Amino acid sequence: MNVRIAQSDLLTAYGHGMDALWKGLLSGRTAIRPTRRFDGRGFNSDQAALIPDLRDDTGETRIWQAIRRVFSPHAGKFDPQTPLILATTVGEIEFVERSVLESNWDLAAESKPEKLAERTQHLLGLRGPVIALSSACASSAAALTRAASMIRHNQAESILVVACDAVSEFVYSGFSSLASLDSEPARPFDSGRCGLTLGEAAAWALLTQSDADKDNVSILGWGNTADAVHMTAPDRNGNGLTRAIQKALVMSRQRADEINFIAAHGTGTVYSDAMELTSFGNAIGGARPVFSIKGGIGHTLGAAGLTQFLVATHALKLGIVPPSVGLTTPDESARDWAVAKSKSNGSMQLALSTNSGFGGVNTAMLLGTGGAE
Amino acid sequence: MIRAAAWLCTQHHGVFAPGGESWQRPTPSDLSSLVGRPIKYAQRLTDEAWNCLCAASLAHKASKFETSEIGLLTAGTEGCRDAQENYFRDYVANGRALGRGNLFIYTLPTSVAGEVGIVLSLRGPCMFIRDDVRPLPALLEHAGQMLSDGEAGAMLLLWCDSSAAVCLAIDGNAESQAFPLGLESNPSELCRQLQQLVLAL
Numbered sequence: 322m323n324v325r326i327a328q329s330d331l332l333t334a335y336g337h338g339m340d341a342l343w344k345g346l347l348s349g350r351t352a353i354r355p356t357r358r359f360d361g362r363g364f365n366s367d368q369a370a371l372i373p374d375l376r377d378d379t380g381e382t383r384i385w386q387a388i389r390r391v392f393s394p395h396a397g398k399f400d401p402q403t404p405l406i407l408a409t410t411v412g413e414i415e416f417v418e419r420s421v422l423e424s425n426w427d428l429a430a431e432s433k434p435e436k437l438a439e440r441t442q443h444l445l446g447l448r449g450p451v452i453a454l455s456s457a458c459a460s461s462a463a464a465l466t467r468a469a470s471m472i473r474h475n476q477a478e479s480i481l482v483v484a485c486d487a488v489s490e491f492v493y494s495g496f497s498s499l500a501s502l503d504s505e506p507a508r509p510f511d512s513g514r515c516g517l518t519l520g521e522a523a524a525w526a527l528l529t530q531s532d533a534d535k536d537n538v539s540i541l542g543w544g545n546t547a548d549a550v551h552m553t554a555p556d557r558n559g560n561g562l563t564r565a566i567q568k569a570l571v572m573s574r575q576r577a578d579e580i581n582f583i584a585a586h587g588t589g590t591v592y593s594d595a596m597e598l599t600s601f602g603n604a605i606g607g608a609r610p611v612f613s614i615k616g617g618i619g620h621t622l623g624a625a626g627l628t629q630f631l632v633a634t635h636a637l638k639l640g641i642v643p644p645s646v647g648l649t650t651p652d653e654s655a656r657d658w659a660v661a662k663s664k665s666n667g668s669m670q671l672a673l674s675t676n677s678g679f680g681g682v683n684t685a686m687l688l689g690t691g692g693a694e
Numbered sequence: 695m696i697r698a699a700a701w702l703c704t705q706h707h708g709v710f711a712p713g714g715e716s717w718q719r720p721t722p723s724d725l726s727s728l729v730g731r732p733i734k735y736a737q738r739l740t741d742e743a744w745n746c747l748c749a750a751s752l753a754h755k756a757s758k759f760e761t762s763e764i765g766l767l768t769a770g771t772e773g774c775r776d777a778q779e780n781y782f783r784d785y786v787a788n789g790r791a792l793g794r795g796n797l798f799i800y801t802l803p804t805s806v807a808g809e810v811g812i813v814l815s816l817r818g819p820c821m822f823i824r825d826d827v828r829p830l831p832a833l834l835e836h837a838g839q840m841l842s843d844g845e846a847g848a849m850l851l852l853w854c855d856s857s858a859a860v861c862l863a864i865d866g867n868a869e870s871q872a873f874p875l876g877l878e879s880n881p882s883e884l885c886r887q888l889q890q891l892v893l894a895l
Contacts, residue, residue, distance in 0.1 A: 363791035410802060421786055429775055434803060452832065455803040455822040463821055470839045491778070494785055495798035545765070545819035545845055546714045547811045552735075552799050561817065572844065634837045677801060680808025682820050 323539035324469040325531035329631055331524035332391040333405035334370035339635055346617050346632070347663055353506035353518050353619055359493055366502035369488050370520030370619030377658045378499035382413040383487035383688065388441055399527070404477045407438035408464035410457060410623040414491045429501040432687060441483055449477075455623065456545075457678025458586070460484065461524070462626025466543040468528045469604065478530055485523040488621035493519055499553065507589030507620070508647040509613035510598075511660035517588040520619020524627045533543040541575060541671075541687045544568025548681025554623040555593050555677060559600035562677060565685035569673070573687045577605040580687075581669035582642045583658075584633035585677045587613020588620050589647075597675065598654050605673075606659035610664055616647030626676040626684065633672045633687060640667040647661040695863050696873050697759070697848075702728070702745050703858035703885040709756045710888050718892045728752060731813050738796060740780075742773025743806040745859035746852050748808045751851060757863035761847035765818030765840055768807045769829040770854035770881070807852065815874035818846035829853060830862075830877045830884075837864055852889045858882040 323380055330338060334352035335345035345352055356369040358377070370562040372390075375383045416432035419425065430436070434453035442451045456463040461484030467482040486492075496502050496519060503516035531539050544565035548556040555561075570577055583605075585597050600612065614629055636642055642664040651659045698711040706716030707728065726733060728748040728868050733739075739747065746768070754764075761872040777800040785793040799805065803822035811820050819840055830853045837849040841864070848865040849858035862873075 332863065339714040354880075392700040411774075413862075414778065417775070417782055421779060421782045429779055432778070434822070435776070435826045438824075439826065445724070450825060450827075450832075453824045453826075456820060457802055457804055457808075463819070467823070467836060470836075470843055474839050476835070476839075491782055491801075494790075494793040495781070495801070498793040498798055543845075545821070545840075547766075547808070547817055547818050549811050549815045552805070552808055552812065564817070568845065652778070678822060679802055680804050680811065682804065682808070 322473050323541065324472045325537045325539040326634060327527045327529040329526040330391055330395065331522060331628055331631060332372055332387055333522045333628065334372055334520055335618060336373060339631060340531050342632065343635055346646060349644055349646055351385050351506045351617050351646050356366050359490060364493060364497035365500065366504045367463065367496065368506055368518045370518060371488060372521050373454060384413050384417045384485050384523065387487060388485055389444065390485035391523040392445060399434045399447060399481060401447055402449045404446055404480045405438065405442050405447055405451045406454055406464045406468055406480060406482050407441055408432065408482065408623050409434050409437060409460035410455055410460055410486055412437045412490050418489065418491050445580055451523045456682050457680055458622050459626055459676040459682045459684040460623035462630065462676040462684035463545055465540065465627060465630060465686065466545060468682060469540045469543065472528060472530055479523060480528050480552060482528060482627060483525045483650050484627040486624050488519045494511060499589055503589055506647055508617050509616050509645050510594050510651055510655040511648045512650045514589045514591060514594060517590055517615065518619040520621045522618065522621035522624040522628050524624055524631060525669040526631065527628060538637050538688055538690055541689050542555050542569045542573025543684065543686045546683045550681055552677055555596035557592065557596060559596045559603055561681055562600035562675060562683040562685065563603040565683040566600060566673065569685040569687045575671055576685055580605060580609055580632060580672050580673050582610040584610050584629045584672060584674040585613050587615055587645065589615060592650045593677065595654060598658060601658065610642045610660045611658040612643050612645045612660045616645055630686065633674045634672040637669055637688065638643045640669050641665050695828060696862055698753050698756035698863045699860065699888055700749045700756060701860045701885040701888045702748045704882065706889050707748065708892055709752050709887060710892050711756045714756060716892045716895055718889050730894050733813055738800060740773045742854055742856055743809060746806050747810050747813060747853050749859040749861035750814060750850055750852060753861035753863040755813050759848045762815055763818045763847040764816045765846035765849045766807045766816050766820050766832045767810055767837055767849065768852040769824050769833055772850065772856045774801065774803045774805055777805065779811050780801050802834045828878060830835060841866065853859065853881050855881045860884045
């Protein structure tokens, strides 16, 4: 049994919907801008990819505003029994900020990912099982793999995966303290890259059972692994991600040389990008077109995996590999791989999407048309 | 099947291993003695992280797994919330200009699992999965599917709160029905049940 995406929608710094995101990426213009939200804080960057028109003065968290908006055209359209998996790194962390700033300790409990999952379930009028899932910056990619597995194991016919994270002072200050932020918009795989840019996004996908089908893009296989090396730094040998890709290939019964392109995590940090390229070389061998969407919409943390996966699905359907926005001079190690300009190829059938995160977590997914029964 | 269940709370800790050695003892003041491996960042661990690390170490040792493709699923969040408050309070107290990276990196729901994974060299899937209605049974279902899918050769499941942690070590098919305990219980209650079970052997 294959698992395909029946419906989806997303909200990014380019605006609402895949059309806005796709046009933004193909334009080569970034949606990352200087922000004044953290003026006077002394962070080592002022860049961020913010969802347009989210407000900080309504009492609602930015994540909740984003979730309400991304679902607004779709209210009441889901089977009430549909299980929900909500993926986020830390949930509505603004509640923790407020609990400290206002000395109101009860507020912090509201930040739990499971609370956000429950609120989302009520928003959509769902009554089925609800799960909160976090796996650092691979959260929504891991959520997709769990949903696909649950469907394959006949635990549900369809599952709604929701992913969201927002740019908060908590997270911005944290990445600034780790010296992970580029003072310019992120430049994944570029020789001049020197960090990531935080972004925010909300996305959802309704996954459902599917027979092998040339017209639909399905999740064919996946692998989740851990480096077990360091809490923040990636394994420089890329062993964890290499194993994740190999597991995805085995599960999907696909060959590495059949992969047409790779949607990479591509944060723009020196070591993470290098680790990914090392893993691709180890697991796949010959170079394939690689792109990252983070030069366009920033690193959307828990939403990154699903957003990138939806872009990869769109790219596969259109036969176009989008460019890595911000990439002008590929790093030596990326020269044969990273795509600075869009590439058209009408016959694409198989794509790889990868994500990694703190704690050394890695997720690899293979998506394609057709596939094994 | 469940190869071993280990627990740790303030009063006692131990292992229940069907077909293996089961035991229980008072909890020592020096928890690092229960881990039996180097812990690089011991001073940074929260109480919940220590509880989880000890329970996972005991379950891992008792299970005698022969694979390093071991996954780790967790369902506790209290320690993560403490770490989040610690980080942000420190950041605010220091002028709201620069946070401490070594506090920030422990603010994720998977931070504790990540640290446990590094200490025990666990190379399988690592996720926080929380079904608020049935946390531990849900973890068992996900772990069973991961084993069936070939994502891991074995799994450790952590169920914890600020004062107690339980870790189940499973492989093959997760047959939760065969486990003679109430998996719907909270971590502290499950610790008590495990101790009673071992004392009755």
